[in-house]
Amino acid sequence: MGAERKAVVLLSGGLDSATTLAWARRDGFVCYALSFDYGQRHRGELDAARAVAQSLGAALHRIATLDMGFIGGSALTDRALPVPSEPSPGIPITYVPARNTVFLATALAWAEALGAHDLFIGVNAVDYSGYPDCRPAFLTAFEELANLATKAGVEGTKFRVHAPLVTLSKAEIIRMGVSLGVDYALTLSCYAPSEEGRPCGRCDACRLRAKGFAEAGLADPSCV
Amino acid sequence: MGAERKAVVLLSGGLDSATTLAWARRDGFVCYALSFDYGQRHRGELDAARAVAQSLGAALHRIATLDMGFIGGSALTDRALPVPSEPSPGIPITYVPARNTVFLATALAWAEALGAHDLFIGVNAVDYSGYPDCRPAFLTAFEELANLATKAGVEGTKFRVHAPLVTLSKAEIIRMGVSLGVDYALTLSCYAPSEEGRPCGRCDACRLRAKGFAEAGLADPSCV
Numbered sequence: 001m002g003a004e005r006k007a008v009v010l011l012s013g014g015l016d017s018a019t020t021l022a023w024a025r026r027d028g029f030v031c032y033a034l035s036f037d038y039g040q041r042h043r044g045e046l047d048a049a050r051a052v053a054q055s056l057g058a059a060l061h062r063i064a065t066l067d068m069g070f071i072g073g074s075a076l077t078d079r080a081l082p083v084p085s086e087p088s089p090g091i092p093i094t095y096v097p098a099r100n101t102v103f104l105a106t107a108l109a110w111a112e113a114l115g116a117h118d119l120f121i122g123v124n125a126v127d128y129s130g131y132p133d134c135r136p137a138f139l140t141a142f143e144e145l146a147n148l149a150t151k152a153g154v155e156g157t158k159f160r161v162h163a164p165l166v167t168l169s170k171a172e173i174i175r176m177g178v179s180l181g182v183d184y185a186l187t188l189s190c191y192a193p194s195e196e197g198r199p200c201g202r203c204d205a206c207r208l209r210a211k212g213f214a215e216a217g218l219a220d221p222s223c224v
Numbered sequence: 225m226g227a228e229r230k231a232v233v234l235l236s237g238g239l240d241s242a243t244t245l246a247w248a249r250r251d252g253f254v255c256y257a258l259s260f261d262y263g264q265r266h267r268g269e270l271d272a273a274r275a276v277a278q279s280l281g282a283a284l285h286r287i288a289t290l291d292m293g294f295i296g297g298s299a300l301t302d303r304a305l306p307v308p309s310e311p312s313p314g315i316p317i318t319y320v321p322a323r324n325t326v327f328l329a330t331a332l333a334w335a336e337a338l339g340a341h342d343l344f345i346g347v348n349a350v351d352y353s354g355y356p357d358c359r360p361a362f363l364t365a366f367e368e369l370a371n372l373a374t375k376a377g378v379e380g381t382k383f384r385v386h387a388p389l390v391t392l393s394k395a396e397i398i399r400m401g402v403s404l405g406v407d408y409a410l411t412l413s414c415y416a417p418s419e420e421g422r423p424c425g426r427c428d429a430c431r432l433r434a435k436g437f438a439e440a441g442l443a444d445p446s447c448v
Contacts, residue, residue: 066330067289071337097336098329101373105322105329106290112321113295138372145365149325154356 006116007162008032008107011061013048014189015209016122016165019177021056023164024120026180032114033058034107038066038099044197048188055183064106071097100133104142104161111159112150119146120162126169139163170212178218185221199223230340231386232256232331235285237272238413239433240346240389243401245280247388248344250404256338257282258331262290262323268421272412279407288330295321324357328366328385335383336374343370344386350393363387394436402442409445423447 007029011017024031035049046063053061100123107119123134132138139161146161147153165173177184189209190199199206199222213220231253235241248255259273270287277285324347331343347358356362363385370383377383389397401408413433414423423430423446437444 062294064294065289065291070286070288071334096333097375098333098370098373101329101369102326102333105325109320109322109326110295132375132378133373135372138369141365141369141372145325145362145369146322148359148362148365149322149357151321151356 004030005118006030006032006059006111006114007118007120008034008111008114008116009058009120010103010107010122011035011049011053011058012122013045013050013052013187014122014205015170015177015184015187015212016124016173017049018052018056018122018182018184018187019173019180020120020122020162020164021052021058022177022180022182024118024162025056029118029120031056031058031120032110032116033061034103034110035061035063036066036103036106037063038096038102044193045188047197048186051186052182055186056181062110066102066106098133100131100138101142108146108150108159112152115152117152117157118160118162120164122165123163124165124170124173125167134166136163136166139166169215170208171215174212174216174218178216183221187222228254229342230254230256230283230335230338231342231344232258232335232338232340233282233344234327234331234346235259235273235277235282236346237269237274237276237411238346238429239394239401239408239411239436240348240397241273242276242280242346242406242408242411243397243404244344244346244386244388245276245282246401246404246406248342248386249280253342253344255280255282255344256334256340257285258327258334259285259287260290260327260330261287262320262326268417269412271421272410275410276406279410280405286334290326290330322357324355324362325366332370332374332383336376339376341376341381342384342386344388346389347387348389348394348397349391358390360387360390363390393439394432395439398436398440398442402440407445411446 007024009021009024009031011021011033021031021033033053035046037046111119125135143159143161146159189205191203191205192200231248233245233248233255235245235257245255257277259270261270335343349359367383367385371377413429415427415429416424
């Protein structure tokens with residue numbers, strides 16, 4: 001196998017990022033999982049991220065604190081805005097401005113310090129809810145930026161942003177994850193869970209998840 | 225003058241970013257100044273940033289908390305590493321991995337929430353200490369990323385990263401700042417100041433600053 005290949009994997013605690021971590025492990029990467037405490041409404045997703053990182057054998061899991069609450073403008077970080085329970089046209093209010101840019105930039109910083117050249121992100125351009133920073137063109141632009149932004153890039157490293165789910169449907173992601181041994185009971189997708197961490201069943205994220213399990217012909221173990 | 229033009233200005237509390245804020249104000253922008261508490265060794269620069277923002281008429285000044293201490297690898301955030309007192313060849317140990325990428329990404333998030341299309345950063349490619357993320361190619365790549373990363377970009381906004389100091393020498397920056405009314409007594413450049421906030425006089429940042437004032441034929445008011 002040669003030298004150890006390290007990767008930084010963005011891990012939210014949801015279904016997609018858990019599947020992405022399992023994929024990176026299957027590909028032989030030693031995985032450094034990175035989550036963010038960025039003033040999101042609920043902390044249940046950080047508990048889920050911890051459980052997923054341990055379950056899937058991440059070498060290390062770190063939670064970066066990033067105060068984005070002052071930015072406002074998103075229903076996911078601004079408590080004054082309600083999470084919609086009906087789908088809306090266009091880019092939804094749950095979009096956090098430039099979130100994946102901030103997350104990837106921080107992942108890049110850690111990658112450079114670790115000597116890793118590979119970043120994994122569980123974005124998806126099919127069931128992607130219309131977020132601009134989930135598109136392949138965005139990911140390619142970030143790779144180009146990473147090579148210019150870093151000491152490693154100046155010295156010849158080519159950073160790669162892996163988005164193994166980008167062209168998969170939610171049902172395909174779930175089937176893939178099951179084959180890779182992901183325990184979806186540990187994951188949390190809901191934007192507005194109860195105090196006890198139970199999904200609301202009505203938000204965009206719950207809807208996409210339920211549709212995915214239905215189309216995959218599987219029961220969602222987190223709803224049992 | 226038409227509609228109000230807002231800009232997000234990265235403000236460290238040092239000489240360069242203070243001059244950049246003055247430049248953005250002179251250009252007619254309503255300025256939203258953004259500083260970072262990212263585990264840097266000393267907090268004196270945040271006090272300096274507050275004083276500079278007020279002195280130069282920023283509309284708002286926010287300090288984003290970003291825990292980058294877990295990343296390690298830089299003498300500016302890792303207390304186990306000494307700040308060098310002699311120049312060294314290559315990219316110095318005071319380089320923080322991907323720092324300007326993280327800072328610009330966060331500035332972009334705020335800009336999008338504010339409806340601003342302009343970001344200002346005080347990087348400099350002349351006396352730039354060899355940091356890769358101070359080069360014009362990096363800034364252009366970030367503009368391209370910003371247009372792909374955001375709802376505003378998808379809807380047709382062209383973000384612009386202004387780096388008005390990028391081709392100036394330190395002496396030219398200082399002469400420019402003086403003509404724009406910057407009070408350099410408020411700024412702090414040192415990487416390793418004393419508890420009382422006095423500059424060490426030996427680190428790269430102190431050396432560049434002293435050389436700049438000498439070449440501009442001016443006394444540094446912070447040393448009086």
